[in-house]
Amino acid sequence: DAKTTQPTSMDCAEGRAANLPCNHSTISGNEYVYWYRQIHSQGPQYIIHGLKNNETNEMASLIITEDRKSSTLILPHATLRDTAVYYCIVREGSSNTGKLIFGQGTTLQVKP
Amino acid sequence: DAGVIQSPRHEVTEMGQEVTLRCKPISGHDYLFWYRQTMMRGLELLIYFNNNVPIDDSGMPEDRFSAKMPNASFSTLKIQPSEPRDSAVYFCASSLVTEYTEAFFGQGTRLTVV
Numbered sequence: 478d479a480k481t482t483q484p485t486s487m488d489c490a491e492g493r494a495a496n497l498p499c500n501h502s503t504i505s506g507n508e509y510v511y512w513y514r515q516i517h518s519q520g521p522q523y524i525i526h527g528l529k530n531n532e533t534n535e536m537a538s539l540i541i542t543e544d545r546k547s548s549t550l551i552l553p554h555a556t557l558r559d560t561a562v563y564y565c566i567v568r569e570g571s572s573n574t575g576k577l578i579f580g581q582g583t584t585l586q587v588k589p
Numbered sequence: 590d591a592g593v594i595q596s597p598r599h600e601v602t603e604m605g606q607e608v609t610l611r612c613k614p615i616s617g618h619d620y621l622f623w624y625r626q627t628m629m630r631g632l633e634l635l636i637y638f639n640n641n642v643p644i645d646d647s648g649m650p651e652d653r654f655s656a657k658m659p660n661a662s663f664s665t666l667k668i669q670p671s672e673p674r675d676s677a678v679y680f681c682a683s684s685l686v687t688e689y690t691e692a693f694f695g696q697g698t699r700l701t702v703v
Binding site for chain 1: 634
């Protein structure tokens with residue numbers, strides 16, 4: 478599975494959009510981009526995933542560049558409860574292993 | 590469904606003792622994962638099962654660690670003998686593998702070995 482690179486930490490003002498970048502320059506054609514987050518002392522939580530089209534759900538939007546070498550997770554109106562570590566993971570969609578390998582992630586601090 | 594259930598939530602034990610962590614996956618899920626999280630190493634995948642069969646245990650750190658899944662609704666992670674460096678939060682997760690994987694994590698077991 479391809480390696481991902483994320484900034485170690487970011488700040489965001491409450492009510493503003495939080496844009497979390499991820500580089501995955503070695504991604505291959507059948508690999509999906511997943512985002513999870515981990516709020517302090519809890520287990521990781523799935524946010525969203527995508528292959529090549531932009532995706533949106535009730536939690537966030539995922540923007541994937543046309544060459545698929547990078548993506549951005551967007552939390553449109555960040556709240557204090559969005560303070561967490563955000564993990565960008567690339568995994569082969571057709572693989573039946575199912576395993577997810579987590580990197581170090583981005584610590585997002587939402588400030589009032 | 591109540592989600593993935595882990596027990597105990599906290600465990601404090603003395604070095605050299607046996608420790609058993611327990612996990613009940615979400616009903617119907619066919620994959621189960623054990624992760625360990627520390628400040629130094631982050632989230633590490635230890636082992637995972639598919640339909641109760643261990644598929645990849647390459648992340649298990651030493652022979653002191655063992656994991657079993659006797660049936661679809663229960664798994665254990667055992668450390669014998671435990672050491673202070675085993676202190677960590679251990680997470681269990683389960684998923685259904687379709688075209689993509691959404692894994693559901695338990696609340697974790699915080700293990701402290703003194």
